[in-house]
Amino acid sequence: MNAATLSFLGYTGVLAAIGIWSFRIVEKVPIQKYEQEFYAAGRGLGGVVVALIIAGGLASAGTFIAGPGMTYAYGYSWVMINNFQVFMNLLLLAPIGIIVGVVARRVNAVTYLDLFKARYQSKTIIILLAVLVTFFLIPYMATQFVGAARVISQMTGMGYLISLAFGSLVVLVYCVLGGMRGTSLATILQGIVITAGCIMLFIGTVHSAGGFQRSTEILAAQDASFLSPTKNGEFPPAFAFSIAFMTGFFIVGMPHAMLGALTYKNTRALKRGIWMGGIFVFLWTLLLCLSGVVGRSIIPDLAVPDEIAPWLAMNVMPKALGGIVLAGIVAGIQTTVAAMAIIITSSIAKNVLQELKPDVSATTTKAASRWTMAACLVLAMGLAVFQPKLVQWIIFFSIGGLEAATFGPIILGFNWKSGNRQGALAAIGCGMVIYALANTVVPGLRLWGMHPSFVAVTTAVIVFVAVSLLFPRPNESVIQTFWGKNVPG
Amino acid sequence: MKWTEDPRAKVSRRAFLLAWGFFSVYLLAVMAASYLLGIKPRLWGLPQWVTIGNILLPAGFVILLIIIVEKLIPDVSLTDDKDKPDAF
DSSP: OHHHHHHHHHHHHHHHHHHHHHHHHHHOOOOHHHHHHHGGGGGGGGHHHHHHHHHHHOHHHHHHTHHHHHHHHHHHHHHHHHHTTTHHHHHHHHHHHHHHHHHHHHHHHOOOOHHHHHHHOOOHHHHHHHHHHHHHHHHHHHHHHHHHHHHHHHHHOHHHHHHHHHHHHHHHHHHHHHHHHHHHHHHHHHHHHHHHHHHHHHHHHHHHHHHHHHHHHHHHHOOOOSSSSSTTTOOOOHHHHHHHHHHHHGGGGGGGHHHHHBBBSSHHHHHHHHHHHHHHHHHHHHHHHHHHHHHHHHOOSSSSSEEEEHHHEEEEEEEHHHHHHHHHHHHHHHHHHHHHHHHHHHIIIIIIIIHHTTTHHHHHHHHHHHHHHHHHHHHHHHHHTTTOOOHHHHHHHHHHHEEEEEEHHHHHTTTOTTOHHHHHHHEEEEEEEHHHHTTTOOGGSSGGGOHHHHHHHHHHHHHHHHHHHHHHOHHHHHHHHHSSSSHHH | OOOOOOOHHHHHHHHHHHHHHHHHHHHHHHHHHHHSOOOOSSSSEEEHIIIIIIIIIHHHHHHHHHHHHHHHOOOOOOOOOOOOOOOO
16 A cells, blocks of 8 residues: 555545534434425534635635646646636625525525525426426536546546546435534535645656746747637637636536535624635646646647646656645645535425425434435436546536536625516526537537637526516515615514 | 515625626637637737736636625525524
8 A cells, every 4th residue: 555545545534434423413403403404504603614615615626636637638728717616605605695694594595596585486486496406417417426536546546437436425415414504514524635635746747847937938849829818719709708707707616615605604604704715716727737837848649638636746746745736636635525414414404305295204304315415426426427528628528517507696696686586587597408409409509619608698688687577576585684774574 | 475675685686697607708808819819929928818817807707706796795694584593
């Protein structure tokens, strides 16, 4: 057993211990408060944890594996494209964080669909969104497990399936046992490991390449387009612009990012969550992306570009440190999976169950939460067995689909009094149809080479406004709950 | 029931506009620096557009964000009960 495997085993052991510890905390909570503890960690998370929950949840294998993979394959153009995600925490918490914090306490919402229920008062919207979120997040989770398994396999030399089990079972342990409490505790450890891993990988890679000057000269000799911001026209400004919208303005449509808005303790935590998130995502993104492109000057002929980060960790660094870097990459993936698992579980085991069976007991909800979470994770692990090759494009597909469905109903629903359930339903339907068409039979909808999510989201927003104006405003109780000083009794 | 807007709704709207305004400026600055600065000039051994547009500018914006968020978003209570100790 090599040093890298040992350091990774140590990290996994601590995660499992966190799962058991948080299970004891959650089990001590009275059954009446179980949902708030399991899904929202008692609504008492501080700034650092909020920053890491959102940043770690949104920065997935797309950042930790495909980020350096894309810069390895396409050069510095993708450093710029990835840099547009730096302010994800700001673009989630500032537009809706305060209103979500206030309303969640008023209506005792612990899941993001509780908020939709309070805002739109529509069973159809709750069930529709639960289905869409599950549809888009399960494959997304599967790609995360694939990324983690490939990293572990490279590090330990174990087969893919054993690596898959190794990387994913521990997530199952701390998510199912500890819910959001376990996830938040694990996220602190994972945030430290991710950040340390990124810094070490960057220093090791630049040192091994002989510095930036030398690596730039080698890249220029290999292919001058690696130094171009558009890779000589392959990624035009319109494409970069649409990705900036997808990972920037539209990010509020990602349901698993809403966890941070539902769980923060007070506005001090919210503000720290915003700017600390900026620091974390900036460091992770920049250091990994630069490592990817500089890594090309060290090894120019990797068959699978996504393998550059693990390759660098195992070849340019001492073995024990390489293990920490790889643990950091896997940790970044695990935080995303955990956040998604919480969101899918809350959608199905709490919201859909309560819509279909309003008199369900707290004990049944508790059991359903754990069984649903275990089932989701096992299903994602099952899909990961098939090893999709184009991980980054599946991730973009899922992000775009979620945003097309939820961006309008969230951003306008929480900021515009006249938005109503008819507008929300029309926006979800329209966003899905446009997105499906642009991805299949009408590729012409990808205007000027943009990602299809841009057209789908903007059309859905226009439809939301137009349809909402055709129907009456929501009732006074909804408007008072969301924006009024006098809360309905 | 008489309509009176919760003052926190105004704070929330201002935070929303602040975030979108901030990101719009960031987006324009990064794209302008990346597409207008050339490949040839090197700074710290990297193409100038990378160093300025993708290292220095984002780092500057992250620092600016700390100041803006701490100065311009006020602390507000999240509960309607002002007696609660964890209101802020």
